[in-house]
Structures are given as C-alpha cells and as structure tokens.
Amino acid sequence: MATKKNKFINSVGIVYREQTEKATQAAIELRNWLRERKCTVYTLPEQKLVPKTAALKSPQAWRKLGLVVVLGGDGTYLRAASHINGRKIPVIGFNMGSLGFLTNFSSDQIFPILEKTLQGEMELHPRTLLEAHIYKNQKKIKSFLALNDIVIERGSFSQLINTAIYSEKFFVSQVKADGLIIATPTGSTAYNLAAGGPLIYPDSKAIVLTPIAPHSLNSRPIIFPEDRTMSFKLEGKTRRAHFIVDGQHKIEISSETEIVIEKSKHFHWVVRSPSHNFFHLLREKLKFGDRA
Numbered sequence: 581m582a583t584k585k586n587k588f589i590n591s592v593g594i595v596y597r598e599q600t601e602k603a604t605q606a607a608i609e610l611r612n613w614l615r616e617r618k619c620t621v622y623t624l625p626e627q628k629l630v631p632k633t634a635a636l637k638s639p640q641a642w643r644k645l646g647l648v649v650v651l652g653g654d655g656t657y658l659r660a661a662s663h664i665n666g667r668k669i670p671v672i673g674f675n676m677g678s679l680g681f682l683t684n685f686s687s688d689q690i691f692p693i694l695e696k697t698l699q700g701e702m703e704l705h706p707r708t709l710l711e712a713h714i715y716k717n718q719k720k721i722k723s724f725l726a727l728n729d730i731v732i733e734r735g736s737f738s739q740l741i742n743t744a745i746y747s748e749k750f751f752v753s754q755v756k757a758d759g760l761i762i763a764t765p766t767g768s769t770a771y772n773l774a775a776g777g778p779l780i781y782p783d784s785k786a787i788v789l790t791p792i793a794p795h796s797l798n799s800r801p802i803i804f805p806e807d808r809t810m811s812f813k814l815e816g817k818t819r820r821a822h823f824i825v826d827g828q829h830k831i832e833i834s835s836e837t838e839i840v841i842e843k844s845k846h847f848h849w850v851v852r853s854p855s856h857n858f859f860h861l862l863r864e865k866l867k868f869g870d871r872a
Contacts, residue, residue, distance in 0.1 A: 733759030
C-alpha cells in the first residue's frame with residue numbers, strides 16, 4: 581500500500597559508487613543542491629566522505645535521517661540497504677551503470693525527481709525483508725536482514741552441497757546442487773532469475789526458493805507463502821559451505837550450523853513515482869517479452 585512522502589525532509593544521506601567518476605561527481609553536485617535547500621547532508625559508512633558532508637555515525641543522526649539517495653548500481657543500493665538495516669528510512673536510487681533494477685531512475689533525472697520527492701509528490705512503497713538467523717549447536721550466533729536474497733552455496737569448495745530444507749519444521753526435500761537461493765519478490769529479478777527462478781510481482785506475499793545447478797532434474801524452484809519459517813541444514817558428506825546475504829555479507833557455515841529464515845517485521849521503503857509500472861521496468865531492463 582503506497583503512502584505519500586512527507587515533504588519536510590531536512591536530513592539526507594548519500595551512498596555512491598566511489599570507483600566511478602560519474603557517481604563521485606554526482607555526489608558532489610547533489611551535496612551542493614541539497615545544501616542550497618537547507619538540508620543536512622551525510623555520507624553513509626564504508627565509503628570515502630563526500631567533501632563538506634558529515635559522516636553518518638551516531639544513533640541520533642540516523643534517527644533524524646529522512647532520506648537516503650543511492651548513486652550507483654544495484655550493488656551500491658544493497659550496500660545502502662544493509663546499513664539502513666530495517667530502519668524506516670526511504671531510499672531512492674539513481675542508476676550510474678547499465679542495468680539497475682533497484683536504482684531504477686536514470687542519472688539525468690536526479691534533480692527533477694528529488695525535487696518532487698522533497699515536495700511530497702512521490703510515493704513510498706514497502707518491500708519485504710527476510711530475516712536470517714544462524715544457529716550453531718542450537719545457539720544463535722548471528723542474524724541478518726536481506727532485501728534481495730540469501731544464498732547458501734559451495735563457493736570455492738569442489739563438491740556439490742547437500743542441503744536439507746524444512747518448512748515450519750516439516751521436511752520439504754534434500755537438494756544436491758551448487759547451492760540454494762532464497763529470494764524475496766524484490767530479489768526475484770536478480771540471482772534467482774539468472775538461476776532459472778520465476779519473476780514475482782514486487783507486492784506479492786511470497787518467498788521463492790531456487791536451486792543453483794541442481795544434480796537432479798526433479799529439483800525445481802518452489803514458491804512459499806511469506807509467513808512460513810524455513811530452515812536449512814547441510815547433510816551427508818557436506819561439511820562446509822558459504823552463506824551470503826544480498827552479496828554484502830559472506831560467512832562460512834558447517835554441518836553443525838542451522839539457518840532459519842523468516843519474513844522480517846521490518847520493511848524496506850522505496851521511493852517510487854506514482855506512475856511506476858513494474859512491467860514497463862521489465863521490458864526496459866530485461867527486454868521482457870521481446871522477440872529475438
């Protein structure tokens with residue numbers, strides 16, 4: 581359900597792809613534009629500070645933040661989402677590369693679109709987040725939020741991995757494959773799609789599980805209701821694998837590890853145009869439906 585954006589935004593954070601000169605220059609121009617509008621401008625962590633902005637460090641600064649602007653590609657956007665970590669801070673993305681599903685506004689739209697955003701003419705849409713908990717010997721050791729997907733994969737290990745899948749403690753199946761992708765509707769257009777998984781409309785209340793290069797032709801993607809808790813364990817001769825969240829966090833797991841995944845109570849908030857059309861985006865970005 582869309583809600584109108586509050587037009588009184590006076591604190592904005594910037595995330596940019598600092599390896600790209602275009603994004604770096606855009607960040608500086610954006611800083612100047614925002615300061616002319618009396619906004620306090622922050623640079624989000626783990627990147628070079630945009631000159632004449634403040635580093636976003638304190639909880640108080642995070643609480644005041646009214647908007648995060650992403651200048652880059654989808655990887656940059658996911659980095660921003662990782663830092664936001666479930667806070668109710670809307671995000672708007674401008675694509676500085678070639679594809680950009682999450683950064684779906686073009687770089688030449690930055691200032692007109694942000695003007696509309698500050699004036700309350702855009703909309704906020706919630707996106708589902710997944711919450712992953714890692715247990716070792718029945719003790720929770722880590723938790724993560726994912727906007728796109730959670731991947732369990734063999735990585736650099738030579739053998740396929742055997743993964744047992746459970747839904748609400750009921751055994752679903754055991755899959756021998758390069759790995760598994762557990763994706764949100766938002767993430768269905770990313771790794772999930774490349775691995776042969778289905779496209780899912782962003783507002784759908786679903787989670788999709790897609791095997792990566794499975795050993796058996798009977799191992800197919802499965803769509804689950806979003807209110808189902810899922811769990812995963814390495815089985816058989818599989819001793820180690822990699823656990824990856826949105827391409828941002830990567831840790832090694834073992835046969836002693838249990839991964840529990842559920843829908844988070846938090847949402848990710850996307851700034852969208854009132855005229856946004858998902859199918860237009862599919863045709864524009866993926867050439868969806870085009871004939872060869």
